[in-house]
Amino acid sequence: MFVLKHCVTKNPKSGGTKIKENVINKPKTVSVKYSIHTSRGDIPVCKPTFVSILGVGKNRTERIVKQYHETRILPAERRGGDRVSQKSIHKKLAIRNFIESINCCETHYARSKTVIRRYLPCDLNIVKLWKLYNS
Structure with a gap:
């Protein structure tokens, strides 16, 4: 301008x-x-x-x-922007669907049953989840 x-x-x-x-x-x-x-x-x-x-x-x-x-149009600013997240949307959805497919446990700390929070079983860790997802 x-x-x-x-x-x-x-x-x-x-x-x-x-x-x-x-x-x-x-x-x-x-x-x-x-x-x-x-x-x-x-x-x-x-x-x-x-x-x-x-x-x-x-x-x-x-x-x-x-x-x-x-x-007679001002040139648009084309610098910056997010170019990476659009490429990996399908991966993100696949991981989210995988995590939602795992049976969740209830916590023993809450006195009332909460519907919002879900906890993964304690025997699962990141390595086991990764192997399950890849299989």
Whole structure:
């Protein structure tokens, strides 16, 4: 949002392709004017100055400005997120179903019978549960 606030985009006046030493450059799709806001108003600056003030790469600013110019939609943040838990949902459900299939014991500490808490038999441990699950 900050980058777009300090940039003015428009279609280029001439966007033809240029051929230099057997390399064809893609036509220019957007023309950008950069400015920095100060107490005296907005000061127009060149792209390298704008990029150095922000401390980001030039490709990042180009990508944000070009995408906004083409779609008029702010680019969504795609960093972070959980990518692991979606892959193991079926494993989690299988383990939960296995644990629920084991016959549970009542505790002798509670005076009234509780329906919410269920306890596994005391002869089961993690190794035995793992072997039962794999078998």
